[in-house]
Amino acid sequence: MTVGAISIGEAARQSGVKVPTIRFYEQIGLMPAPPRSEGNRRQFDEKDLSRLSFIRHARELGFEMDDIRELLALTEQPQRSCHEADSIAARHLREIEMRIAKLQALSGELRRMVEECGHGKVCECQVIHVLADHGKCRSDTH
Amino acid sequence: MTVGAISIGEAARQSGVKVPTIRFYEQIGLMPAPPRSEGNRRQFDEKDLSRLSFIRHARELGFEMDDIRELLALTEQPQRSCHEADSIAARHLREIEMRIAKLQALSGELRRMVEECGHGKVCECQVIHVLADHGKCRSDTH
DNA sequence: TTACTTCCTCTAGCGACTATAGGAGCAAGC
């Protein structure tokens, strides 16, 4: 075996991206197809590990694949202005803040629903009634 | 045509659930298969409309299909204790609150990332650097 | 009759994986 070549299992362990997911990323072109050993095994290097970690971290932060594709392309051109990376992140931040606002409205509605439930029979249940009738909701966010 | 029968288009308009989605719900057994007209068109009634609205509202509140299935089953047994409906809603509320907490940690990280970006070149960009290195994150939530 | 809309079924696609089947390669122990 070539010295220093990293197997897919090892790459998975070090990057935190699962083995089938790494193959999937290769398939959709998010990862380059690595060279193969004589026995047809993928041989990754340190650069691949960095890329995988970058992808994993960005996914954990909720970036979508298209955003990640763009961000990865930017890392390959370190001399360019980071304006684009910045605006992708800023846009993503706005989206997340909107999702938070929406979820907070929902959780308020749910909490009210659960608290007002008298724990009696289904036919008197506030949870069921609110679900059946949007008019019983306080917020307009859904 | 039978008087009072509601077409799928009308049902969609009144319930806010799209036509293909209604058919999809029938297919997966979330909606009962309605009777058909001579020309093979679905004929819905008021009960179907309520059920569709219930589903739509629950989906908007972020309930999953399995939860909705259970909640719908409960509405059919109005004399039972609402304990189950209550616990489904309470569990869902906890899940949403966890999602909110997680998103807030992420938005904090993103905001820091964007604010610390010096708007220079990619090679100095904080956005790119943080993504490449999880160690630069402040929270452990991801 | 013609034109238009609504409806029908069936199939495939989305995103981002995950799971399964059926093999082949490889290292260690006997």
Place this chain on the structure above:
DNA sequence: GCTTGCTCCTATAGTCGCTAGAGGAAGTAA
């Protein structure tokens, strides 16, 4: 050398909750 057991390979199908499209039939208004 042989067996055991692990990792790896490809290819396909499934997940969730829809959505889109093809290709055709039925209903409606002028």
